[in-house]
Amino acid sequence: MEFLDKLVIPQSAHHMVLLKYLLVLTFILFISYFSVLFGSTALSLYFNRKARKTNNKTFSRFSKDLIDLVTFNKSIAFGLGFIPLLSSAFCYSQLLHQTQLKVAEFILISLVFYLFGVVLIYVYKYSFHLKDIFGYLEGKNILSTNENDLILEEAARYKTNSEHLLRKSGRYGLIFFIVAVYLFLGAVNLASDVDSWKDANSLFGILFSLRTIIAFTQFIFASLAITSGYFLYIYFRPNSDKKISDEAYSNYSKKFLLTTGLIATLVLPLVIVAGVLLKPVVSLSFGVFGLTVILLFIVLLLANFFYFMIKENEVKYSSSLLYVLVLFFVFAIIKDQLAFDTSTKDQFAVLADNFNKYEKKERELLGGVVEVKINGADIYNGRCIACHAFDHRVVGPPYNSVLPKYEGKEDELIKFILNPVKKNPDYPAMPNQGLKPNEAKAVAEWLLQTYKSGK
Ligand code: HEC
Numbered sequence: 064m065e066f067l068d069k070l071v072i073p074q075s076a077h078h079m080v081l082l083k084y085l086l087v088l089t090f091i092l093f094i095s096y097f098s099v100l101f102g103s104t105a106l107s108l109y110f111n112r113k114a115r116k117t118n119n120k121t122f123s124r125f126s127k128d129l130i131d132l133v134t135f136n137k138s139i140a141f142g143l144g145f146i147p148l149l150s151s152a153f154c155y156s157q158l159l160h161q162t163q164l165k166v167a168e169f170i171l172i173s174l175v176f177y178l179f180g181v182v183l184i185y186v187y188k189y190s191f192h193l194k195d196i197f198g199y200l201e202g203k204n205i206l207s208t209n210e211n212d213l214i215l216e217e218a219a220r221y222k223t224n225s226e227h228l229l230r231k232s233g234r235y236g237l238i239f240f241i242v243a244v245y246l247f248l249g250a251v252n253l254a255s256d257v258d259s260w261k262d263a264n265s266l267f268g269i270l271f272s273l274r275t276i277i278a279f280t281q282f283i284f285a286s287l288a289i290t291s292g293y294f295l296y297i298y299f300r301p302n303s304d305k306k307i308s309d310e311a312y313s314n315y316s317k318k319f320l321l322t323t324g325l326i327a328t329l330v331l332p333l334v335i336v337a338g339v340l341l342k343p344v345v346s347l348s349f350g351v352f353g354l355t356v357i358l359l360f361i362v363l364l365l366a367n368f369f370y371f372m373i374k375e376n377e378v379k380y381s382s383s384l385l386y387v388l389v390l391f392f393v394f395a396i397i398k399d400q401l402a403f404d405t406s407t408k409d410q411f412a413v414l415a416d417n418f419n420k421y422e423k424k425e426r427e428l429l430g431g432v433v434e435v436k437i438n439g440a441d442i443y444n445g446r447c448i449a450c451h452a453f454d455h456r457v458v459g460p461p462y463n464s465v466l467p468k469y470e471g472k473e474d475e476l477i478k479f480i481l482n483p484v485k486k487n488p489d490y491p492a493m494p495n496q497g498l499k500p501n502e503a504k505a506v507a508e509w510l511l512q513t514y515k516s517g518k
Contacts, residue, residue: 076411076415076418078157079157079158079411079414079415082154082157082158083154083158083400083403083404085150085154086151086154086155086158086400087396087397087400088147089147089148089150089151089154090147090151090396090400091392091393091396092143092147093143093144093147093148093151094282094392094396095289095389095392096133096139096143096144096147097143097144097177097240097244097286098282098285098286098289098290098392099132099133099286099289099290099293100133100134100140100144100181100184100240101240101244101282101286101290102286102287102289102290102291103129103130103132103133103290103293103294104129104130104184104187104233104236104237104240105237105286105287106126106129106287106290106323107126107127107129107130107187107233108126108233108234108237109126110122110123110125110126110129111123111126111229111230111233113126114126115230121311121312121315121316124309124312125312125315125316125319126191127191127195128294128298128316129290129294130184130187130188130191130233131188132290132293132294132297133293134184134185134188137185140181140185144177144181145174145177145178148170148173148174148177148247149171149174151170152167152170152171152174153167155167155170155250155254158254158407158411158414159254159410160414160417164253164254165250166250166251166253166254167250169246169247169249169250169253170246170247170250172246173242173243173244173246173247173250174243176239176240176242176243176246177239177240177243179236179239180236180237180238180239180240180243181236182236183232183233183235183236183239184232184233184236184237184240186228186232186236187228187229187232187233187236190225190226190228190229190232191229193221193225193229194222194225194226194229197218197221197222197225200218244279244282245270245275245279248275248278248279248282249270249272249275251278251399251403252272252274252275252278253268254403254407255342255343255346255399255402255403255406255407256272256274256343256346256406273341274338274341274342277334277337277338277341278338280334281331281334281335281338281395284327284328284330284331284334285327285331285391285392285395287323287324287326287327288323288324288327288328288331288365288388288391289388289391289392291320291321291323291324291327291369292324292365292381292384292385292388293385293388294316294320295317295320295321295324295372295378295381295384296381296382296384296385298316299313299317299378299381300378300381300382317378318373321369321372321373321378322373324365324369324384325366325369325370325373328362328365328366328369329366331362332359332362332363335355335358335359335362335395336355336359339351339352339355342402343406346402346403346405346406347402347405348401348402348405350401350405351398351401351402351405354394354397354398354401355398357394358391358394358395358398361387361390361391361394362391364387365384365387365388365391368380368383368384368387369384372384437501437502437505438505438509439505439506439507439508439509439510440509442498442502442505442506442509443506443509443510446496446498446506447496447506450493453513453514453517458490458491459490459493460487460489460490462510462514463514463517465486466510466511466514469507469511470511470514470515473504473507473508473511476507476510476511477500477503477504477507480496480498480503480506480507481495481498481500481503482495483495483496
């Protein structure tokens with residue numbers, strides 16, 4: 064994808080720091096949002112399948128509530144998914160400019176999968192509602208009267224179709240999401256793994272690296288934890304307007320989510336530690352270790368929230384739980400980006416140097432001069448004009464009266480400028496102007512030329 068490279072201009076060290084902050088921000092938006100989308104899709108599909116097998120209304124409702132969790136508004140998928148993902152691709156293409164790394168390209172491919180996934184998941188969501196409508200008609204026995212056979216047949220066909228659509232779109236949507244996450248995490252890992260920059264540009268290198276697998280595992284468990292937390296917050300927090308009245312359903316979903324959250328937060332520390340142990344040595348620093356400790360502490364806190372809510376069988380801490388979950392994502396991302404920053408220090412030093420070269424070249428193109436050429440006119444305007452004019456007396460004599468004797472004797476003029484000696488009794492002595500020899504030469508040349516052309 065050449066076009067990305069064309070959009071890139073070398074960045075100064077300053078801009079690169081800004082780009083890195085931007086990257087952290089886009090990741091926080093994208094990863095937290097996508098985790099909930101991913102987790103709720105996966106769980107919804109799981110319960111949809113369960114509902115089909117057991118014909119259980121609780122499962123079916125749970126499945127629907129799960130998918131409605133984050134798909135209530137399409138612009139969210141755009142604002143929190145598409146835009147951050149696209150900006151992170153641009154950040155990477157700027158940051159890793161001239162490394163031949165395909166990180167930005169991989170993220171763009173992942174973006175395509177994400178978009179297809181989102182479309183399919185929305186189809187899944189809508190076919191759920193269609194299914195409900197058919198279910199309602201069936202319940203009212205409208206579809207089983209023999210009044211109108213044609214409509215009956217048609218409706219039956221639509222019902223099967225929409226059920227197919229439901230199953231297929233959901234399943235494919237999830238597959239697209241998995242590919243999107245996997246590619247994204249692979250690309251991000253590649254960026255911070257300087258050792259493999261030379262040869263790991265192939266898709267396979269990314270997909271089968273242990274680091275990517277660990278990152279993916281962490282994503283899955285984190286997404287289960289945040290989906291549980293978010294669902295509990297939306298439906299179970301004390302002042303929620305979506306409170307579930309059906310007790311059996313409420314109990315079942317509560318228990319399931321709390322247990323899932325607890326298991327996920329108990330597994331997460333293992334994955335996090337494994338992730339740090341697997342990180343390239345160059346990317347480790349005290350900062351990374353410190354943040355890992357904080358992260359483990361946060362996960363412990365989360366596990367405690369889940370545990371106490373299970374024990375007390377009451378969703379008490381759903382708000383705090385959600386805040387801490389967001390905190391978890393923020394710290395996890397800062398930790399990974401810090402590792403990226405540490406491991407790419409040399410790389411960025413090279414890039415900053417490239418920037419300086421680039422800037423020099425641009426200046427050459429724009430101004431034609433790189434090293435400031437000493438300019439006689441400038442020196443005259445800066446130093447001599449206070450006491451000299453060409454045609455009249457100021458403090459010193461008019462140039463037109465003194466320059467004739469220097470015509471063809473530039474060297475003598477230079478000598479005088481460098482070391483003025485008393486000349487004309489009508490004037491005071493000229494103070495030494497402290498010019499360097501090349502400056503004196505430039506101004507002397509300029510004076511003689513200007514005098515000559517003005518004659
Ligand atoms: C502070 C005032 C002052 C400044 C500034 C000054 N000059 Fe002069 N300059 C004089 C005076 C006074 C004389 C007359 C000296 C004399 O005749 O002994 C003079 C004389 C000269 C002469 C004539 C010398 C001669 O052979 O008669 C030249 C040429 C000259 N200045 C060049 C320069 C140039 C070039 C600069 C700027 C780099 C400069 N001056 C800056 C005061 C100044």
